[in-house]
Amino acid sequence: MPVTRRRLFGVLAGVGALIGVPPLWMSRMKTYDGSVSDHFDGLHFFDPDGVPPKSLGEVFRWQFGGGRQRATWPDWAPSPYADTPPARVDGDKVRLSFVGHASWLIQAGGLNILVDPVWSMRVSPVSFAGPKRHNDPGIAFDKLPRIDVVLVSHGHYDHLDIATLSRLAKNFAPRVVTPLGNDVTMRGADPTIKAEAFDWHARVDLGSGVAVHLVPTRHWSARGMFDRNKALWASFVLETPAGKIYVVCDSGYGDGKHFRRVAEAHGPFRLAILPIGAYEPRWFMRDQHMNPEDAVKALLDCGAQAALGHHHGTFQLTDEAIDAPAMALVEALDAAKIPQERFVAMKPGQVVEI
Template identity: 35%
Template sequence: MRGILAALGARPDGARGERVRRSPHFSDGTFHNTAPTRTVTPGGKVLRDYLFGKQRRTPRGEVPLVRPGAPVTDRGLHLTWYGHASALVEIEGRRVLIDPLWSDRCSPAPFAGPKRLHPMPVSLADLPAVDAVVISHDHYDHLDMPTIEHLTRTQSTPFLVPLGVGAHLDRWGVPADRIVELDWEESHQIGGLTLTATEAQHFSGRGLSRNHTLWSSWVIAGEHRRVFYTGDSGYFGGYAEIGHRHGPFDATLMQIGAYDHAWPQIHMFPEEAVEAHRDLGGGLLIPVHWATFNLALHAWSEPVERVWREAKAHGVALAVPRPGERVDVDAPPALDPWWQPLA
């Protein structure tokens, strides 16, 4: 029980709470999206689909994994998707780890909640040294206490998080000098990289309360190369502005899964992910946030099938790596529908 209570994290207080309250995106005790958003209370149709729907929400067999090779040492741009939203960006000789989640479940409890549909392709112990860990928001499928605790012990890297999320890390033993909290459009320099928290359209919360911490997308920029990561977000007009301010991008990591008409404004549908990628001035699109956890009622392979069709219709370059497969953005592999036998 103690571990479960600790996993809930903490609310921002003291100096951290004062900074939260000064944010232009915070009012009446919570953070807010630029545009109003709402979710629809699940009704009878959702319950019927959950109980009797014929969608295959799990793969038919084992998801193929690729064990990552040795870290690259060149000045290029390489992206490794580990599953769900966890990814490694190797950019101009630096490494940025995104939303790391190595636990078997995305939940505060190790015995309940959505369970992995495939193992991680590499152990935490075998991760290379990274220059930064970036967190998009505090939902359990993006911020995992055991993973953060392990990285705190084994790496010396800073954690870059949206405003307020540092309260969770502080409770879990991350030293204060390794926590960097940013509001939208604030940046932090690490070596030759500039990491910028940018707007997203979502929400936050690990317990019964909501929106006491901020959520964000991220720009990872080197001297010559740029990557955008959506975090979790609905489609909104801000992508074009982000592209104007920070793009164009050599590659984007786009959330494509866990969508539903009951929450259309806080998770993108696959077609919207392609539209957002185009708004951003993206080069290569790599879909994330699918295949690893069953978080919605759509079929397991539906997100990638839909994004594949939409990317093809608009001439968008697409790479769909297997978990653990490194993609060289300058020489991406030919599109291989490896997921189809599992659909």
């Protein structure tokens, strides 16, 4: 297929959601300025146990190289579920509602916590191109309870959505806890967003017996062509009255050491939330996104009692079919001789209580 100007722009907008390649004029943003550490060289963050992100040349090889097999998703794939959450959840219970993709409402200790909230129609640097929703959020925005805290894992557009964060700031003014540098992005776009930035291994007290740890994960970050790895990325460990919950929003598997180290430092876990989608083609995605087989290994490495699968079925970021992750998860669990009920692929609007 010839690379027309229109198609090229669409590719840049779409891939920008995933790997940070938006138009040049959106790339010259303020970035983090801090002290050198074992994962920050004074300009860029890095994972000592990871690999660098793919080059722009490799992006074009994936998008325009011969032999690409990109599955066609249905225009609209509604979930059979929709949730209207309670105002609060108290006591020793935790209620988790899957909004879609990597977005969750977690209610615990009387607090309402959103993870990587995205209510926008597209995850893209522009509103008219890039990955578009294939189903509604599992909770309508006007059905949300008062939000106290927002956790944002990193700066990719399918996780850090300025439009949604601005709506939340206007309606609820929540605390926004995020890794270093993403606060600069948020406040630069909207000064009313109450962003607080923390490094890996920080513990943040959220009140009411709930706290969050920011832990290393095998990923990277960018929102433009000139800010790759200039903001940090993380997974989260939530301390709740019902036990610890390990929330992985985006991660490759590698050799599994990230998951084993988190288990050693923070386990045991009552529950893990693990990504299972956006993984094809493997030569391109392996280092940044797990497939279901990897996610099952991650479950075994972290030792959680149970797991919920997310990061699939809402935005087509990669080449696999819309239902491929859920089907592959069943096969991976069978191959590992793990009961299917221990690791469930979620659909928007589904609710789990522990």
